[in-house]
Amino acid sequence: MLRAACFSSLAFAALLAAACASTALPGTQLGTFNVTGQSTTNTCGLGAPNPWTFDVQLSQSGSTLYWSWMDGSAPLSGPVSADAQASIEDSVAGNVDGTEASLGPCTLDRADNLQLDLGAGFFTGTISYSYTIAAGADCTDQLSGSGGTFETLPCTVTYSVTAAKQ
DSSP, X not given: OOOGGGGSHHHHHXXXXXXXXXXXXXXXXXXXXXXXXEEEEETTOOOOOSSEEEEEEEEEETTEEEXXXXXXXXXXXXXXXXXXXXXXXXXXXXXXXXXXXXXXXXXXEEEEEEEEEEETTEEEEEEEEEEEEOTTOOOGGGBGGGTOSBSSSSEEEEEEEEEEEO
């Protein structure tokens, strides 16, 4: 998931909203799941929703699990073990300065981590987003003390998630 536009607070909220479009997934379709996330960590101070509800599609091909946010973006994938535990990681970097009039450029790196325990028609797990300042970037204008959206950088947003197949 995830995309460079997701760094501003407005875009972050849009990222967390459920989307409608779907992307065909490889392998055996496991279905569409209604997911509910409860915030467990938010050191960023972002106005992340709590609870966070959204739908995803899952499929599996061999020992690879595919995850679609159903927003037209490329699916995420990661290994699934014999005991039905999956780990999916993704990362993105983007310049989050809205204008060149600010102190920037501020390039933030975001690392996404999904840890899932799969069951028959459900899953549980965690979804984490970690934000760090890219080497050489100046992100002071992104801190809340300077009018930005982050209380501190680096920071993390983590959700505990449960999901049931539709």
